[in-house]
Amino acid sequence: MINIQLDPKPLSISIRYNGYYKLVLLLAIIKYCGIGQKASLELVHIVFWSLRSETNYQVLDDLSKQVRKNLIPWTFEHGIEEVLSLGFVNAFIERIIVTNTLEIKITEKGIQILKSIQEFQLFQEELSKISSLGKIPKSRLQSANKSWSII
Amino acid sequence: MFKINNLKTIILTDKSEGLSDHYGFQFQFNEGLNIIAGPNSRGKTTINSCVFYALGMEELLGAHNDKALDKALKEEFTIKGDNEAQQGVNYKVLSSKIILEIENEKKEVVCLERFVKTSDETKKTSNITIYNSTLEHLDGQGYEGIKHQLYFVNQRGNNDDVNGFYNWLSNFMGLNLPQVSNASRVDNYSPLYLQTVFSALFIEQTKGWSDFFATMPFFGITKAKEKIVEFLLDLNEIHLSTRKDILNKFKNSLLEEWKRKIKAFQYLEKQYNASILFVPEELTTEKSEIDKISILFSIGEEEKVSFDYYISTKKQLVLDIENQPLLSVKENREKTILEFNKQKQEYSDIKDYIDRFESKLSVDRSQSKNLDSQLVVIESEIKDHLNLQKVFSENIINENGANHCPTCSQLVTTNLISTKKINIPQLTLEENTNFLRSQKKIVESSLTSLKETIAEKEMLFSYFKNTLRQKEILIKSLSKDLISDDRAFAESEIVKRLQIEREIENLNVLKESVTELKNDLKDLATKYHNNDLEIGGLANSEKKDEDIIASFESEYKNILFSFGYESNEKYQISINRKEPFKYFPVYKNYANDTNPQSIRINSSASDFVRNIWAYTISLMTVGANHPGIIMFDEPGQHRTNLASLKQLLVTCSKITDRQIIIFTSIDKKINEDETIDLDFLLQGLGKHNLIRLSDSKKVIKKL
Numbered sequence: 001m002i003n004i005q006l007d008p009k010p011l012s013i014s015i016r017y018n019g020y021y022k023l024v025l026l027l028a029i030i031k032y033c034g035i036g037q038k039a040s041l042e043l044v045h046i047v048f049w050s051l052r053s054e055t056n057y058q059v060l061d062d063l064s065k066q067v068r069k070n071l072i073p074w075t076f077e078h079g080i081e082e083v084l085s086l087g088f089v090n091a092f093i094e095r096i097i098v099t100n101t102l103e104i105k106i107t108e109k110g111i112q113i114l115k116s117i118q119e120f121q122l123f124q125e126e127l128s129k130i131s132s133l134g135k136i137p138k139s140r141l142q143s144a145n146k147s148w149s150i151i
Numbered sequence: 152m153f154k155i156n157n158l159k160t161i162i163l164t165d166k167s168e169g170l171s172d173h174y175g176f177q178f179q180f181n182e183g184l185n186i187i188a189g190p191n192s193r194g195k196t197t198i199n200s201c202v203f204y205a206l207g208m209e210e211l212l213g214a215h216n217d218k219a220l221d222k223a224l225k226e227e228f229t230i231k232g233d234n235e236a237q238q239g240v241n242y243k244v245l246s247s248k249i250i251l252e253i254e255n256e257k258k259e260v261v262c263l264e265r266f267v268k269t270s271d272e273t274k275k276t277s278n279i280t281i282y283n284s285t286l287e288h289l290d291g292q293g294y295e296g297i298k299h300q301l302y303f304v305n306q307r308g309n310n311d312d313v314n315g316f317y318n319w320l321s322n323f324m325g326l327n328l329p330q331v332s333n334a335s336r337v338d339n340y341s342p343l344y345l346q347t348v349f350s351a352l353f354i355e356q357t358k359g360w361s362d363f364f365a366t367m368p369f370f371g372i373t374k375a376k377e378k379i380v381e382f383l384l385d386l387n388e389i390h391l392s393t394r395k396d397i398l399n400k401f402k403n404s405l406l407e408e409w410k411r412k413i414k415a416f417q418y419l420e421k422q423y424n425a426s427i428l429f430v431p432e433e434l435t436t437e438k439s440e441i442d443k444i445s446i447l448f449s450i451g452e453e454e455k456v457s458f459d460y461y462i463s464t465k466k467q468l469v470l471d472i473e474n475q476p477l478l479s480v481k482e483n484r485e486k487t488i489l490e491f492n493k494q495k496q497e498y499s500d501i502k503d504y505i506d507r508f509e510s511k512l513s514v515d516r517s518q519s520k521n522l523d524s525q526l527v528v529i530e531s532e533i534k535d536h537l538n539l540q541k542v543f544s545e546n547i548i549n550e551n552g553a554n555h556c557p558t559c560s561q562l563v564t565t566n567l568i569s570t571k572k573i574n575i576p577q578l579t580l581e582e583n584t585n586f587l588r589s590q591k592k593i594v595e596s597s598l599t600s601l602k603e604t605i606a607e608k609e610m611l612f613s614y615f616k617n618t619l620r621q622k623e624i625l626i627k628s629l630s631k632d633l634i635s636d637d638r639a640f641a642e643s644e645i646v647k648r649l650q651i652e653r654e655i656e657n658l659n660v661l662k663e664s665v666t667e668l669k670n671d672l673k674d675l676a677t678k679y680h681n682n683d684l685e686i687g688g689l690a691n692s693e694k695k696d697e698d699i700i701a702s703f704e705s706e707y708k709n710i711l712f713s714f715g716y717e718s719n720e721k722y723q724i725s726i727n728r729k730e731p732f733k734y735f736p737v738y739k740n741y742a743n744d745t746n747p748q749s750i751r752i753n754s755s756a757s758d759f760v761r762n763i764w765a766y767t768i769s770l771m772t773v774g775a776n777h778p779g780i781i782m783f784d785e786p787g788q789h790r791t792n793l794a795s796l797k798q799l800l801v802t803c804s805k806i807t808d809r810q811i812i813i814f815t816s817i818d819k820k821i822n823e824d825e826t827i828d829l830d831f832l833l834q835g836l837g838k839h840n841l842i843r844l845s846d847s848k849k850v851i852k853k854l
Contacts, residue, residue: 008576009576010576010577010578010582011575011576011577011578012577012578012583012586012587012590013568013575013577013578013583014532015532015535015536015539015583017566017567017568018539018565018566018567018580019564019565019566019567020539020542020543020548020550020565021535021539022567023548024539024542024548078567079567079568082563082564082565082567083567085556085563086554086563086564086565089554089555089556089557089563090548090554113547113548116545116547117542117547120541120542120545120547122538122539122541122542123535123538125531125534126535
């Protein structure tokens with residue numbers, strides 16, 4: 001009898017599916033975009049979304065610089081829950097409750113990680129994009145979310 | 152050449168009282184044979200890996216930086232009490248470093264210091280500090296006032312940069328690392344990396360005995376193993392082959408240039424609607440072949456005329472028109488109508504063709520745009536891959552670190568694409584980087600050829616459009632003639648004359664371009680010829696190499712058979728001069744056997760181990776560029792017998808001007824009948840330095 005054996009070949013997968021890559025970006029988002037070294041899940045998702053394409057980035061950058069007041073329909077980032085757990089077990093981030101909502105705070109260890117990444121000048125492009133977005137206040141994000149427009 | 156004088160490991164622990172309360176070990180090594188013997192798991196491998204690590208050779212153990220080292224040096228270790236029953240005391244490592252004192256032929260002594268674990272951010276495990284001092288002096292007088300210099304290990308340029316450690320080490324050994332061809336470098340050359348050379352010196356206990364130079368890291372060097380042998384034995388071939396490589400590359404570039412020129416002919420053909428004959432597709436050094444190239448024009452379905460004839464008919468046409476009295480429209484009417492219809496037909500044909508041509512061109516353009524954006528994506532992916540690899544290699548984040556939930560100890564995944572039910576096998580970061588790099592190469596090469604075609608097509612396109620314009624002008628003047636007053640002069644004749652004159656000008660340009668191209672081809676042919684001559688000339692300087700290889704061969708065979716090699720007869724074994732297995736031992740059934748076979752397949756497992764012993768030793772004794780040190784970890788592999796092991800020690804003990812370090816277990820079974828008996832091995836052995844590890848305690852103790 002013929003015995004068929006399937007031999008799975010490893011695939012090339014984009015780095016965007018690597019937990020550690022996203023963890024580094026997550027730390028940068030909390031540090032640069034969150035106020036008081038902490039960020040809501042909503043903020044984390046929307047910044048990740050903005051990094052997906054130049055158009056997305058432009059929209060969020062405009063919102064951050066107060067050029068526009070609304071948002072286009074945006075989506076949640078895939079795999080954030082895994083990235084968060086990875087951050088928690090490594091103690092780079094921690095959970096805190098701020099006025100009844102869960103927020104993610106970066107720990108001293110996490111800040112150190114970012115610092116050494118900056119020292120080696122790694123992920124320059126992404127980090128400079130994130131840091132140039134700057135801090136986005138929660139209220140601005142919330143009001144922008146109430147009025148989506150198509151473009 | 153260099154030798155190791157001292158090895159010291161210094162560990163600061165959580166139980167250290169003050170900063171100078173150290174744990175670790177220190178051993179002294181001599182010239183000639185050094186034997187480190189002890190029962191299993193007493194720390195032989197720890198000592199061994201410390202030597203690798205201090206010399207920046209941990210890649211040969213299959214890891215970067217401190218990952219190559221035992222956890223006793225970076226996490227925790229236990230020191231047992233004197234009493235067997237007593238529980239050991241656990242120590243946590245706070246910081247640790249390794250100091251290796253080495254000495255070169257000029258009697259210069261330096262200490263290499265490399266950290267294994269550090270609490271101080273300025274001290275990186277990827278750096279090695281060189282102190283111009285002996286270990287004794289450092290221990291006694293301390294580090295103050297001693298000249299020192301920092302070198303990096305794991306970064307680009309570690310072999311050729313002035314601050315690269317291997318560059319320093321090869322200078323210290325008095326070796327000049329040659330440039331060899333390297334497929335993974337942009338400029339195609341790299342130094343023969345020192346790490347690859349050391350795979351011929353340091354035989355590691357597991358992988359090291361599986362093949363010659365088995366632990367050699369991959370750096371993309373072409374035929375790396377051959378290059379190592381060529382370098383160690385100081386054969387001319389290594390310089391010759393680099394030169395050969397350069398010449399061959401030049402040869403290929405000439406061939407490509409030729410093809411491009413040939414293409415230019417086709418392109419001229421299209422542009423001028425001519426046929427160019429006798430174009431040699433393959434490169435030829437016959438000048439007469441190139442002179443044969445000639446231009447023809449078709450004037451009818453079958454009929455073709457030469458360039459000179461064609462241009463002269465055109466010139467005649469101009470003369471004819473000039474000599475004719477200017478006709479009035481009426482006299483010319485019949486002719487004009489015919490001409491008008493003919494031109495109109497031609498016009499619409501060309502227009503059709505151009506439309507189709509343009510749509511094809513725009514397809515090419517959009518494809519090129521697509522590829523451009525793909526390239527950007529690939530490049531940024533590669534960059535991020537390299538960044539992430541650096542994050543791991545610099546230990547910013549520990550890749551294999553705490554990925555378990557502290558509460559329920561479940562694994563936290565780092566792979567965002569697989570789920571519990573579906574596991575997608577993925578390439579590792581390094582594999583994927585290489586994969587992406589090859590993707591990039593493919594995209595780049597298709598982009599270059601696509602851009603070339605687009606440029607060509609654009610030229611043709613503008614030529615077509617120009618032709619169309621000319622036709623338009625002619626048709627316009629023809630139609631004007633048809634509607635204007637019968638008595639007026641026919642304008643179309645004048646336009647036609649002007650156009651023919653322009654055509655003649657163009658033809659002259661064509662002739663010039665063809666002559667120019669012919670000259671270019673002749674140039675290429677001359678260069679090709681000279682290059683070929685030089686390649687032929689290289690073959691002559693190989694006699695000296697043969698002498699070296701012959702003496703290497705006899706040394707190797709003598710040593711091999713003294714070890715009790717019995718898989719084959721002596722006459723059947725030789726060092727192969729040609730591919731395959733160039734410079735490596737082969738088995739030949741009879742003297743002129745044209746199909747030499749690998750010695751590995753034709754030897755028993757234990758005989759192959761004897762082979763590695765003999766090969767490594769004879770490389771050292773014969774090799775003019777050999778660093779003068781070899782290290783064997785557990786040579787008693789694969790059921791070699793005790794007599795062979797003893798003979799190995801005897802052979803090594805006779806070599807007094809180099810350094811040999813052998814790590815061996817004792818009281819371990821070497822085969823079914825024998826155990827490694829140290830007393831037997833040392834009995835009657837010549838000069839040697841024995842380091843006997845404790846039977847009960849591990850190597851790390853209070854210093």
